[in-house]
Amino acid sequence: MPRQITLADGRSVEVECLSCALTSGLIAPTGGVIYESSNFHVHQDVAYPIRGLVILASKRHFYCMDELTDEEQFEYISLIHKIRSEQRNRLGIEKVYYFYNEDTTHHFHLWMVPRYEWMYQFGNSVESLRPVLLHARNNMNDEENMESVIEGIRILREGIRDFESSSR
Ligand SMILES: [Zn+2]
Numbered sequence: 001m002p003r004q005i006t007l008a009d010g011r012s013v014e015v016e017c018l019s020c021a022l023t024s025g026l027i028a029p030t031g032g033v034i035y036e037s038s039n040f041h042v043h044q045d046v047a048y049p050i051r052g053l054v055i056l057a058s059k060r061h062f063y064c065m066d067e068l069t070d071e072e073q074f075e076y077i078s079l080i081h082k083i084r085s086e087q088r089n090r091l092g093i094e095k096v097y098y099f100y101n102e103d104t105t106h107h108f109h110l111w112m113v114p115r116y117e118w119m120y121q122f123g124n125s126v127e128s129l130r131p132v133l134l135h136a137r138n139n140m141n142d143e144e145n146m147e148s149v150i151e152g153i154r155i156l157r158e159g160i161r162d163f164e165s166s167s168r
Helices: 018-023 070-091 117-122 125-139 143-160 163-167
Strands: 003-006 012-015 040-043 054-058 096-099 109-114
Touching: 003 018, 012 018, 018 040, 018 054, 040 070, 054 070, 070 109, 070 143, 070 163, 096 125, 109 125, 117 125
Parallel strands: none
Antiparallel strands: 003 012, 040 054, 054 109, 096 109
């Protein structure tokens, strides 16, 4: 069902699929695109202001892991590997939680959520994920943290820039 969204420039448009609108460039993510290829689009949703959090989305409109083409499968794992090593090398992120569900209202996308010290108050593993994201959304959207998050986006973008050339 179509959704009404407001663009950064104030215009309001109706889109069929929010993910397609984002990966096609109709909607610009805050902080900018981290990386994109013909198959994938990497960005951060700053509604959850956690430095180094990354969302890796497919550009094609599909939902399930077994729908990845051979080419996409190869690029997918290489890209995750690249993002993960840049998170470690440039942002000092030691552990990451990965989350992906096929019954999403967005299409195929992987959340890569860095694990920080403050998150341990919400426990471990999958049950901690929602409280962590909600805590970030509700309590960490101050200017200082948002600047740090935007800087994280820029640092990752610089790190991943050479991905395609080094992997092809
Ligand atoms: Zn779509």
